[in-house]
Amino acid sequence: MARIVVVGAGVGGLAVAARLAVTGHQVTVLERADTVGGKLGRYTHDTASGPFHFDTGPSLLTLPGIFHELFEATGAKLDEYLDLVPLDPIVRHVFPGGGPVLDSCADPAEFTARIGAALGDRAAADWQRLWRRADRVWRASERDILRRRVDSPRDLTRLAWRLGDLTAIRPGQSLRGLGRAHLSDLRLRMLLDRYATYTGADPRRAPAALVAVPYAELAFGGWYLRGGLSSLADALLSRCLDLGVVVRTGATVIRIDAAGGRAHGVRVDGQAAPVPADVVVANVDALTVYRDLLPDPRRLAGLADRSLAGFVLLLGVRGNSGLAHHTVFFPRDYDAEFDAIFGAPGRGVRARPATDPTVFVTVADDPAVRPTDHEAWFVLVNAARHGTVPGAVDWRRPGLAEAYADRILDVLAERGMDVRDRLVFREIRTPADLADSTSAPGGAIYGTAGGLLRPANRGAAHGLWLVGGSSHPGGGLPMVTLSAQIVADEIGPAW
Incomplete structure (x- = not known):
């Protein structure tokens, strides 16, 4: 039986913890936030009409077979914990210039x-x-x-x-x-x-x-979880606790100890004694691992911090808008949006907020997430990551977030979905907010190493492993769950 410390209680961290615990290991999960789930976040806004509940991360579950496999591998059935609702359309596509919409299925x-x-x-x-x-x-x-x-x-x-x-x-x-x-x-x-x-x-x-x-x-297929996608984090936490995993929230890991080229524990902020471990699994961004927790200039140099972030509006809306669960409103000039998001640092062209962006709106037809005769809107716009370098935007600049929120509502109105006079409230989440709440560098949604080939699951020291969206096989709920399976299989059972 190995003592295993998992750094981070996102979906990848909880999934690998459950898989390792069921094979006999002693597993402890350390999470800096007060709740588990990582980017699979949730938020509640109370109003006189009742509470509005929002998923502040993923809004769609795909490849459900991967999650059935996960729960079965840990001695349970997915349907005992979660209510999967198939979506049709999965996404409604609204193209520029009017004309017919296209519903995917x-x-x-x-x-x-x-x-x-x-x-x-x-x-x-x-x-x-x-x-x-x-x-x-x-x-x-x-x-x-x-x-x-x-x-x-x-x-x-x-x-x-x-x-x-x-x-x-x-x-x-x-x-x-x-x-x-x-x-x-x-x-x-x-x-x-x-x-x-x-x-x-x-x-x-x-x-x-x-x-x-x-x-x-x-x-x-694309699936919604009744009550919100964040219920997946609740289910995984329940599995971990049932299997004897120790989950500590409010525990910020500041260093991975790996003297002699072998991981043998972690240091927690405010705690004098290290937490010993035979194996460390990092469910944090690879950039954070190799920049802060276990500095490794060689591996750090290979990480391309070019992944996009997201600018989010959480809207309480009166009435029924008739939207599908997911609706994407495309711009007239898609390339202009990508030019704005990524900039051209090599030519000194700074990234900036796109003036005519694609707008992705999620409206769950679920009475559990909004008051009667209201809708809870999650509005996402692709955005440059937070920072002060040419390829980023300083989202903390005074007035920027409010002005851009106004612009997004104007864009929706221009595309035939004007809700400005039906708003009960609006709240803003910038890439800087995501960076603060989840330790995602620059607020990168899918990990800083975007693209096909991600950093390896095997870490820079013996006994160090990486799971999550910034490591192989990539971002998104199914992929981080597969990363947990890969790592658990590599570590192997305790017997």
Whole structure:
């Protein structure tokens, strides 16, 4: 039996703790915040009409089979803890210039028919051709990448991919290039580009292999958890406690002790004695690990802090807006938005708030999260990370957040969804707020190392492992859960 310390109680940290505890290890989870869940946050705003409840992180659960596997591996059934509600549409896409909307769904034939009805037969045929490519990429990725350790690009070259897999994945091509090669309709290209942002990346630079992201969503479905996605954190905490895991909140780890090249404990702020450990699992951003907790200039140099962040409005709205659970309102110039978010630091061009951004609105049809005859809106706009360097925005600059919130509401009004006279309240969450609440560097949503290949799960010292969105296989609830499975399998059982 090993003494294992998990740093961070996000989904990845709780999932790996439960998996390790069920195999006989002594597991302690240390979390700096007062609650568990990490970026899977929640917020309640009380009003005279009643409370509004918000998920302040993920709003969609995909690849539910991964979560069924997790709970079964820890001796439970997912349905005993969570009520999964399938979504149709998964996302309603509202394109610039008016015209028909496009509702995505988990039935490939039905979605193709919807594309044909909204955008024409050629667009539907294009999508079918792309879908066949995405299927090959998904199968190769799921088999060879997502469920195994990948320590370096050399590991990818050694995988036993068939020639057809390599042709489908096509190393060197961008997701934008893939869209241009397969999709003649600009609106479908915009739809595809949006999935790069699910990994924190710019579609013009993101690898074409990320076509597996829409495939996973549209082949296996999108799900809501009744009561909110944060109920997943509650369920995982319950599993951990039932399995004997010690979970300490309000415990900020300030250093990983790894003298002699082996992890043997952590230091907690305000605590004189170290917390001993045979194994340390870090469920914090890789940049934070190698910059602050266990400084490693070599590994730090390999981390690209170029992942996007998010600017969020939490709105209490009177009445019924008729929106789908998820609605994305696209801009006229998608490239201008990415130019603003990422800037061009090499040319001295600073990042800035996009003036005409894509706006993603989540409105759960769930009486448990809002008063009668009201709606709880979670409004997300992709944004540059917080900071003072050319590729970032100082979101603490006086007046900026309020002015940008006004602009987003104006953009929604311009796109046919004016709620300015129906607001009960509005609250703002900037990338700086996310950085403060979750220790995500710059407020990066999906980890600072955006893109396909993330930092390795095996850490810089023997007995140190990394889980979570900034490490392999990537960001998003399913991927961080798979990272927990990879690490738990590598550590192995206590017997």
